[in-house]
Amino acid sequence: MGIGKNINRVDALSKVKGTTKYTEDLIPQNALIAKILHSKIANGIVKDVDVSEALKIEGVLKIVTCLEVPDVDFSTAGHPYSLDPSHADIKDRKLLNKRVRHYGDDVAVVVAVDSIAAQKGLEAIKVTYEEYKPKINIYGNYEVGEPIHKLYPDDVMATMNFYLNEDKERFNKYKIVEELLKTNNFKGNMPDSNLPMKKYEYILPIVQHAHIENIVCFAYMDGNRHIIYSATQVPQVVRRIVSEALEISIGEVQVIKPYIGGGFGNKQDIIYEPLAMYLSKLMGGACISMVSTREETFVNSRTRHGMKITTMVNTEEGKMRMRNRAINLVSNQGAYSTHGHAIAANAITNGFHLYSGSGLQVGTSTSIYSNLPSAAAMRAYGTPQICFAVESQMDDYAKEKGFDPIEFRLENLVKVGAIEPFDTFPIHTNGLDDCIKKGKELIDWDEKKIQYEEFNKNSKVFKKGIGIALFAYKTGIYPITVETSACRMVLNQDGSLQVQVGAIEIGQGSDTVFCQMTSEILSIPEDKINMVSCHDTDISPFDPGAYASRQTYICGGAVKKTAEILKEKILNKAAIMLDFDYDDMDLIDEYIISKSRSEKLESLEKVVLYSMYSKHSTEHLTAEATYTGLNNAFAYGACFADVCVDVPLGKIDIKKMYSIHDSGKIINPRLAEAQVHGAVAMGVGYAIGEEMLFDQVTGKPLNNNFLDYKIPTSMDIPEIEVAFIETYEPSGPFGNKALGEPPIIAPAPAIRNAVLFATGVSINSLPLNPEKLVSAFKEANLIDEE
């Protein structure tokens, strides 16, 4: 019972028995079906939509086209609202889009009595386009031509440049830096060093979240109320954005989030909720369901940003200590802005979170629109990309300099007591040294290093390798934006409890750890605590949503605060009931006890009954509180890979992965381990197989389905060993820090570095698929050309 114990997930039984109700399970019987007509071009303008034939089809009730939707632009980012207008997200999307910006963009929508009629309707619509040349490869020299968004004539959504360890005056003197910042082009050396800098370039693919449950929502009206059920990570943001998109007041909108079948950040964006609600209004309040297919989820929800990252580094003369570092990051935003530059910004700053050079550090980043699906939040928010670049570069540079890659890392690691350079919060806990030590032990690094080097000397076909990659990840988003979370608790007559958290359970297990936290404070066993998992913006305590691994850290604070208030209320009531000294009372094992006498005074159940039914003074014992997060903390860790490469086949056999985490105090080790397993599996997919492919001329998606887009199956997942280095983070409610996202960050570079160890070949892009490997091995003469 309580913190640190391996209780089962609170929703385990419901999910195993199949009784869990997801959004699609709740669609009413008489709901109308809305289906989207997606553009068959990637870049252009809709000149005309002919719906005359489509409207003749039986069962087709209504067709709305991009030529007639309200002229209201809205953002789709699941960011919390900010009082600072300059923090607002870019509003660049309408309910349907006349200006087609990617292949599959939303051009029209058919409302029909069933999905067959809707599909027939779609097929009968004729669209006339004015077509522009699609911009697919942003790293190539493409013509800007007609800008994708009028306000951004160069297709550059945003740039962000910074330097560290240098005062502004001195810094500005260096012409080369001005030039560097202007061109995003690293050619020379850094200004304060005569040492030449080594330059590396890494390319990261566009991938998809591949959550089990597709994008789905339905909307209807009850009287004047606008009601939306959505599988979303951010119901409160959906509420706000629907109100903005439909120009109605936020209080008129009610968003309900049932159980969710995975989100991974994709459901931190608003997709079809505004359109579904708009259609319901058009149809007199009828229920409109919008269930995306897998093909649509790939193209019409969001993707992980493809990036091209250039890094430069040098070290102090004769030392392993890094002196100067520069990172340039170009992020492929795709068609719409969604989260804006936030993800590229999180990535570029994360590039300076693990290691600090002693001299000037420069970061530059650019987000560029393209005619591809829109990229937005995905687990770890840009850091898997930057981590691949930084950790690959660490190995590449170490190899070049003859450093031991682990020693090189240890020499340059950030330390406890350091101040985070961008958000300027102090680092209280850092278990990285121990993570590395533990990982080395588990993988038997020193022994294997010798063994594998020996083996590789004598083996041409198979090459064995071990690799390491480190990561740092912030917990929550303070101080960039507000961190707020609320919680409410309701005691029952039998001493059991309901807990409503603002935080969103999306399958990650947050309800379970909140249940444990509650139990820890109130002594009520977890099986008597009922987590109210469905979020309803009308009545749930407020919380902006499930993202940034903030739940246990921020909402955990709300849970703790609320439980403490409730405990006070219980003891207060017991003091009246028992006419006993409040200060001498405590709540232990569901009993009110006397601290001085160490004896039970009365059961919690009896106190609740007294409170609810005592004729002369009743109180329904509930508590509610909002917690404001005013801290941040790094979760750290090290990932190790043990691989065997089949060189001629270009196939990586991952023998075992090791994921070692400092996430502070672990609330539920077994659940935490499962979380790491899932993320490492996702990281393995990122490393070896996943990539969204597009026709480079037309922009047409080539593999937007699970037949052609290969996520690893259980057969592809190696054994995964997990270890936790438990620090006690003082800013966390129970000493805890982020864990949900961190384990996906480092598997890819760890595997890539293991391949480097095995073959001596630096592969500088993902995925590490056979085609790429064979080609690289041929170039390195590991495979004889036939």
Next chain:
Amino acid sequence: MGIGKNINRVDALSKVKGTTKYTEDLIPQNALIAKILHSKIANGIVKDVDVSEALKIEGVLKIVTCLEVPDVDFSTAGHPYSLDPSHADIKDRKLLNKRVRHYGDDVAVVVAVDSIAAQKGLEAIKVTYEEYKPKINIYGNYEVGEPIHKLYPDDVMATMNFYLNEDKERFNKYKIVEELLKTNNFKGNMPDSNLPMKKYEYILPIVQHAHIENIVCFAYMDGNRHIIYSATQVPQVVRRIVSEALEISIGEVQVIKPYIGGGFGNKQDIIYEPLAMYLSKLMGGACISMVSTREETFVNSRTRHGMKITTMVNTEEGKMRMRNRAINLVSNQGAYSTHGHAIAANAITNGFHLYSGSGLQVGTSTSIYSNLPSAAAMRAYGTPQICFAVESQMDDYAKEKGFDPIEFRLENLVKVGAIEPFDTFPIHTNGLDDCIKKGKELIDWDEKKIQYEEFNKNSKVFKKGIGIALFAYKTGIYPITVETSACRMVLNQDGSLQVQVGAIEIGQGSDTVFCQMTSEILSIPEDKINMVSCHDTDISPFDPGAYASRQTYICGGAVKKTAEILKEKILNKAAIMLDFDYDDMDLIDEYIISKSRSEKLESLEKVVLYSMYSKHSTEHLTAEATYTGLNNAFAYGACFADVCVDVPLGKIDIKKMYSIHDSGKIINPRLAEAQVHGAVAMGVGYAIGEEMLFDQVTGKPLNNNFLDYKIPTSMDIPEIEVAFIETYEPSGPFGNKALGEPPIIAPAPAIRNAVLFATGVSINSLPLNPEKLVSAFKEANLIDEE
């Protein structure tokens, strides 16, 4: 905006557009159907149930019989839980009943994939009974034989006897009183008076609530949670009783009450919720729906008690002042105890609430089981019965003595300052004098009296009459049981508000008046206040349920308290935001204002945004409070009827009804008037047409459907004029008192007294149908025998 205004019902649009979701609308698509096998005898024991043939029917999944249900007895009364074990309701029912106690009792249940299979299953079940002689007419000399409930060998569930205006010692000396209390048989005169007492006897029929929505519930399990949707007035009591019946803890049960299509007290009883939940558990948590037919609702839910009421009265010598009164009430409980003696007790005490004699007053009451459907709560909880007796007796005695019936009433009316004799609360407000005055004015009593008397002299076929009846009705149930109610409010970013009340909207309009109360305190207009109408025992603020006309009085207290707390929080937050003196601030028209400067400082909306999103200190502005009712108050009123009797046809043409109410301050006059209209219509049905009929030998119901059981249609409802005498009741949150039930109490005796005026014939039972009237008129020689 606010109190006293005629806003539309908050659910008007939803109901008019048909978007309101009732329980049956929410049954999931894959729900299994459970149908009950009802006994074909009224009294006996099930010896054997043969289900072998039924189980062979395709689609029949499970049959449970009364021979195999758990041996757990439970009560079905929707009473709040009491800490006093002696207050517990009688537990006399199992999930299905081997001991058959009325025709149609629940003997077995079939679970099937659809209703056709379920029906076929029912028809294939063979039941063997041991049959006893049914006890139908409890006023006749029936043989007790086998008692209906073992613990009550004489079939007497309970008796309650009391006297007023007499000290115990002196009282006990009178042998005659002992005798009287023992036998419930008034033969002699009262002990302190030599004046002979007049004796009258009145008989009230069994009637049904006839709400639009039948009895309906469905139940399923999600993991370990027991979830029930039910059209109930008492979701919190359903939760408790299901936990008792199934021997699970109360916190494991979740009861959800959607919108309700009328209850009138019938849904203050637990009907099939425990059985539905039991079946779901048996079926692995599958959803079990139980939708009663109208025929079942008549027989298997509850009825209004039939009663036989004997009254005795005398007056001080030569005066209209009443001296002694005695009332004996025999209540026909039917098969099961449900609310126990509470309704008979409420009736008998109500017999002494309007008038107090100067001498000894004696009340005796008895509840007797019979082999008829179970009687329980129905609008006004026994008082329509007692009012018919008392108000008929007032006219009968006045006629005998030559008193003016109104003068006689006025002479004996209870006054402000009096103490309620049973519950001993002071009467602060009493507008009866003004109600009578207003009603006399409206009906033009004095003029019509003369006119009609004149008319009747010359008319043999048509006779005109006016009649009056008064009533008194308590508000809520304090101090008999606990009065507690909670409320929660949640502010939105646009300054709009959600309100969750524990109180149950059952169509009576409570949500609308709570909305107005909230608006009154917080200045937020009603169209920006969203009443959360669906009650969910997991998260709704606690309240025992919708009964006893307690909602605006008790829950209104919770709404007021909560709104005041929220207002304080808002002003507090604004004081911080604006750095302004809290004591100089107020909330007017959705603006924070300076009281001293009489100027607007900031909008409520801005304060909410500041509170929710200010980075350094956030608070989700909500408030929650429990109100304990420690008062009671009488609502009073006078009902007038203007009729024309077609003597040969025995047909009463009700020309107009007048219903005049002192219900304290009226929150929404138009809604209140509609409430009165509905109740007077129901009272007209009680007066002239409604009666549940049973075969006097077999106990078989004869008219359990709307073809044979005649409720008045819109064509039968006379014009109804409503007036309110607004007192300001200091114990009500806004000066208000009961209104939901009172208007049904007096129409029947008012009509009956008008018939007495018209014809000179006292009809001493209901309904006043042509058969009965013709027979009485013949006896009175108003109709010549052919």
